[in-house]
Amino acid sequence: MKRISLTQYLIEEQRLHNTIPAELRLLIEVVARACKTISHAVGKGELGEVMGSAESENVQGEVQKKLDIISNDILLEANEWGGHLAAMASEEMETIHPIPNRYPMGEYLLLFDPLDGSSNIDVNVSIGTIFSVLKAADGMQAPTEADFLQPGSKQVVAGYAVYGPQTVLVLTTGNGVQCFTLDREMGSWVMTQKNMQIPADTKEFAINASNARHWHAPVKRYVDEMLAGTTGPRGKDFNMRWIASMVADVHRILNRGGVFMYPADAREPDKPGKLRLMYEANPMAFLVEQAGGAATDGQQRILDIQPEKLHQRVPVFLGSKNEVELVTSYHKTK
Numbered sequence: 001m002k003r004i005s006l007t008q009y010l011i012e013e014q015r016l017h018n019t020i021p022a023e024l025r026l027l028i029e030v031v032a033r034a035c036k037t038i039s040h041a042v043g044k045g046e047l048g049e050v051m052g053s054a055e056s057e058n059v060q061g062e063v064q065k066k067l068d069i070i071s072n073d074i075l076l077e078a079n080e081w082g083g084h085l086a087a088m089a090s091e092e093m094e095t096i097h098p099i100p101n102r103y104p105m106g107e108y109l110l111l112f113d114p115l116d117g118s119s120n121i122d123v124n125v126s127i128g129t130i131f132s133v134l135k136a137a138d139g140m141q142a143p144t145e146a147d148f149l150q151p152g153s154k155q156v157v158a159g160y161a162v163y164g165p166q167t168v169l170v171l172t173t174g175n176g177v178q179c180f181t182l183d184r185e186m187g188s189w190v191m192t193q194k195n196m197q198i199p200a201d202t203k204e205f206a207i208n209a210s211n212a213r214h215w216h217a218p219v220k221r222y223v224d225e226m227l228a229g230t231t232g233p234r235g236k237d238f239n240m241r242w243i244a245s246m247v248a249d250v251h252r253i254l255n256r257g258g259v260f261m262y263p264a265d266a267r268e269p270d271k272p273g274k275l276r277l278m279y280e281a282n283p284m285a286f287l288v289e290q291a292g293g294a295a296t297d298g299q300q301r302i303l304d305i306q307p308e309k310l311h312q313r314v315p316v317f318l319g320s321k322n323e324v325e326l327v328t329s330y331h332k333t334k
C-alpha cells in the first residue's frame with residue numbers, strides 16, 4: 001500500500017473537504033512535531049534523567065512527574081512562536097497561556113494534556129499526549145478563560161499520541177479518524193490506518209475495578225451483568241483491560257472495540273470522576289464519535305456539555321455504541 005505522510009494527508013483533506021486551511025495544517029504539524037520531541041524524551045527513560053516526580057503539584061492537586069512538565073514545556077515552546085494560535089491551555093497550567101505580541105490575533109485555541117497516564121511513566125507502560133483545537137471567537141481581543149469554554153461539538157481538531165512500542169498519532173479533523181505511525185529513521189508521520197471504526201458491540205470493558213465498592217448503582221449493575229457472563233442476563237462472557245493510560249485504553253478501543261469507563265463514585269460525592277472535560281473527555285469523545293462510537297457522561301453526550309470551568313472533571317463512558325447506550329440507559333432507569 002502506498003503510504004502518505006501527515007502533511008500529504010492534510011493537504012488532500014483541504015482539497016477534498018476544504019476543512020483544513022493552511023494555518024490549521026501548520027498548527028497540526030507543529031503539535032505533531034512536538035509529539036515527536038516528547039516521544040524522544042520519553043524514550044530516553046533513566047538515561048535522560050526524565051523519570052520520577054518533580055516534587056511539585058499542579059492545579060489538579062496532583063504531584064507532577066518530571067515528564068509532565070517537560071512535555072508541557074515542549075508543547076509551549078513549539079507553539080509559542082504563535083503561528084495562528086491565540087492561546088493555549090493545559091492540564092499542567094492553572095490559567096490559560098496567551099500567545100504574546102500577536103497581531104492580528106490568532107484564530108485558534110489549543111488545549112492539551114501534555115502527558116496522559118502519568119502513573120505509568122516510571123514503569124515503562126504506554127503513555128501519551130491528548131490535544132484539542134477550538135476556533136477563537138472572531139474579533140477576539142486578549143483571550144480569556146471564557147473563550148475556551150465551548151462545548152466539545154465546537155472542536156475542529158482532536159488527537160492523541162501514544163508513546164508505546166510504536167509511537168502513533170491518531171487524528172480527526174471531522175472527516176473520520178486516521179492513524180499515523182512515526183517512522184523513526186525518516187522522522188516522518190506515515191499514515192498506517194484510514195477511517196478507523198469502532199465495532200458497535202464488544203466483549204471487552206475497561207474500568208478501575210478497585211473502586212467497585214464506591215460505584216453508584218447503574219455502574220454496579222452494568223459491570224455485575226458483564227461479570228456474570230453466560231450465567232447472567234448478557235448471555236456472553238466479557239474480558240477486562242485497565243491500562244491506567246486513557247490514551248492506550250482508547251487506542252485499543254479504536255482498534256478492536258470495547259467500553260471505557262471512569263465514572264463518578266461515592267469516594268468524593270462532589271467530584272464527578274477523575275478525567276477532565278476540556279483536554280481529555282472532549283477530544284477523546286470527538287475521536288470516538290468520528291469512529292462510529294459513542295461517548296456520554298452517563299446522562300448526555302459529552303460533546304454537548306457546556307463547560308463552566310477550564311479544569312472541570314466529568315464522568316466518562318465511551319467506546320462501542322451499543323454498550324455506551326446500555327450503560328447510559330441504566331443511569332436513566334429510576
Ligand SMILES: O=P(O)(O)OC[C@H]1O[C@](O)(COP(=O)(O)O)[C@@H](O)[C@@H]1O
Pocket residue numbers: 091113115116117118119208244245246247274
Ligand atoms: O489511576 P487510576 O485511578 O486508575 O486512573 C487512571 C486514569 O488517570 C489518568 O492517568 C489521568 O490522566 P493523567 O495521567 O494525565 O493525570 C488517565 O490516563 C487514566 O485513564
Ligand SMILES: [Mg+2]
Pocket residue numbers: 113115116117246280
Ligand atoms: Mg490525562
Ligand SMILES: [Mg+2]
Pocket residue numbers: 068091113114115116117118
Ligand atoms: Mg496528564
